[in-house]
Amino acid sequence: MFKMMMCKEATRLMSKRLDAPLSFQEKLSLKLHLAMCDACTECNKQFTLLHEVGHRFEVFVSDTPDNGGGAHNE
Amino acid sequence: MSGSESEEKNERMQRLSAVRPRLVSFARLQLRDLAQAEDAVQEALAAAIEKDESFSGRSGYETWVFGILKYKILDALRAQRRDGRWQPLEHELDEDAIDRLFQQNGRWQEEAKPASWGDPEAAFLNERFWQVFDTCMIALPDNIARVFSMRELMGLTTEEICREAGIKENNCWVILHRARLRLRACIERGWLSEEN
Numbered sequence: 591m592f593k594m595m596m597c598k599e600a601t602r603l604m605s606k607r608l609d610a611p612l613s614f615q616e617k618l619s620l621k622l623h624l625a626m627c628d629a630c631t632e633c634n635k636q637f638t639l640l641h642e643v644g645h646r647f648e649v650f651v652s653d654t655p656d657n658g659g660g661a662h663n664e
Numbered sequence: 665m666s667g668s669e670s671e672e673k674n675e676r677m678q679r680l681s682a683v684r685p686r687l688v689s690f691a692r693l694q695l696r697d698l699a700q701a702e703d704a705v706q707e708a709l710a711a712a713i714e715k716d717e718s719f720s721g722r723s724g725y726e727t728w729v730f731g732i733l734k735y736k737i738l739d740a741l742r743a744q745r746r747d748g749r750w751q752p753l754e755h756e757l758d759e760d761a762i763d764r765l766f767q768q769n770g771r772w773q774e775e776a777k778p779a780s781w782g783d784p785e786a787a788f789l790n791e792r793f794w795q796v797f798d799t800c801m802i803a804l805p806d807n808i809a810r811v812f813s814m815r816e817l818m819g820l821t822t823e824e825i826c827r828e829a830g831i832k833e834n835n836c837w838v839i840l841h842r843a844r845l846r847l848r849a850c851i852e853r854g855w856l857s858e859e860n
């Protein structure tokens with residue numbers, strides 16, 4: 591019988607997804623879980639945001655007050 | 665050097681001093697040591713001044729400097745490891761901190777359930793978001809934070825991180841999973857508590 595994946599395992603996959611490709615089975619289980627779980631959907635957004643943090647930090651650093659502030663419009 | 669070239673160079677020197685504090689905070693998140701962070705930034709700025717001729721164009725100057733800094737940070741990280749300043753990562757492989765977030769059956773504990781952070785774009789443009797991020801990074805155990813920052817701030821692949829840290833790729837994923845769960849919980853507390 592199909593066993594529903596739980597939140598803890600879902601967070602493991604949504605983290606791993608950012609570092610390595612998931613298998614077809616993993617992708618499918620994650621997708622199904624996210625479709626039904628609001629908390630994990632938020633967690634997934636937050637992991638994705640954290641994944642962008644390096645790039646955004648560079649933008650933030652480059653956008654010091656006296657360089658014209660153009661860095662937001664990349 | 666013509667007058668306008670030296671003017672541009674002067675402008676770049678001013679931009680370096682303006683960007684310096686933020687470069688130091690970036691380096692500190694990774695090196696976990698203010699003095700070493702300042703040294704790395706100093707070296708990067710010196711290299712940027714020395715190689716000024718090789719920078720072409722007006723835009724992207726800070727990005728170029730940033731690239732130099734990343735190499736300096738990586739050098740400093742390697743030196744830390746050689747000096748035995750990295751605690752073993754095996755200590756971080758216990759499940760306790762993560763288990764507290766979830767019930768026995770694998771669902772979120774009620775109080776640990778992630779909530780919405782609102783518009784991510786707004787967060788990234790907000791100085792306070794970065795303060796919260798900084799505080800939460802500093803609160804992470806050094807060895808977890810180092811793996812996280814090599815991945816997400818330096819943009820190394822997990823394969824490269826394994827080489828730098830001498831760990832297996834699977835352990836790297838485990839550590840990143842933990843780092844992300846702990847960071848997101850900490851950021852949520854700091855970010856949402858003051859906002860409303």
Ligand SMILES: [Zn+2]
Pocket residue numbers: 596597598600623627628629630631
């Ligand atoms: Zn869930």
